[in-house]
Amino acid sequence: MNLLIHPIKKEKVGSLTVRVYESRKAMGQAAAVDVITKMKELLQEKTNIRMIFASAPSQNEFLETLRKAPDIDWNRVTVFHMDEYIGLAAESPQRFSTFLTEQLFDCVKPGTTHLIDSSNDEIKECKRYSQLLKEAPVDIVCLGIGENGHIAFNDPPVANFEDPQxxxxxxxxxISRQQQVNDGCFPTIDDVPTHALTLTIPALMSGNSLYCIVPGTTKKAAVRETLNNPISSKNPATVLRRHPNCILYLDEDSYGSE
Incomplete structure (x- = not known):
């Protein structure tokens, strides 16, 4: 891709690389360019690569750029997603698997797509998906941060940096459920499911390269806490400061000004 987008600010917080862009579009495009570059680099070295994707409107600009990228051998890419509601009908447009299938997977046709089946028995599904994730190292994780600092659906009450699962x-x-209303995914909080299956923090942190895309004013407080609060499950995204290879992409709205 010929896109070359420079951040307006760069900093390092712990091990976390932070890049701020002048607009949401520039942020999403810049993240996509970096992921595309890493994918092509890895596909020159490996037969197959494995990636995990977040499902949220915050990822739209990133996914749009990624799916239009030429010369990626998606047939050698295995993809996962990081969470799924429990209790939604299979045909529900709010299912995260539906979102990613429409926004990316149907467009690029990965060689292997592993979707979380939340209609399955929870224990059996967790065992099945965990085994798939552990078959080989995860190369790339593309994620976001929630309004309460969650990564995937590891909200503060359930986040565990040492989770055995x-x-x-x-x-x-x-707060997580209200965010789904704020994002326009559900009309009211009563329509948002109360439970979900989620990859745990150790699963996400096991990825070799993490690309975290967080636009918008509604994420400003969560970003500030991620960068400044003590590393703690009270603010789950703070754990990203420990990852040796994570980039946080922000726009001016999410970064704010202090």
Missing amino acids: FIKAVELDE
Whole structure:
């Protein structure tokens, strides 16, 4: 891709690389260019690469750029997603698997797509998906941060940096559920499911390269806490400051000015 987008600010917080862009579009495009570059680099070295994706409107600009990228051999890419509601009908447009299938997977046709089946027995599904995740190292994780600092659906009440599981069933925090309304995914909080299956923090942190895309004013407080608060499950995204290879992409709205 010929896109060359420079950040307006760069900093390092712990091990976390932070890049701020002048607009949401520039932020999403810049993140996509970096992921595309890493994918092509890895595909020159390896037969197959493995990636995990977040499902949220915050990822739209990133996904749009990624799916239009030429010369990626998606047939050698295995993809996962990081969470799924429990209790939504299979045909529901709010299912995260539906979002990613429409926004990316159907467009690029990965060689292997592993979707979380939340209609399955929870224990059996967690075991099945965990085994798939552990078959080989995860190369790339593309994620976001929630308004309460969650990564995937690891809300503060259930986040565990030392979680023994790779995927688990959780009850969703009210802030998390309200965010789904704020994002326009559901009309009211009563329509938002109360439970979900989510990859745990150790599962996400096991990825070799993390690309975290966080636009918008509604994320400003969460970003500030991620960068400045003590590293703690009270602010789950603070754990990203420990990852040796994570980039946080922000726009001016999410970074704010202090």
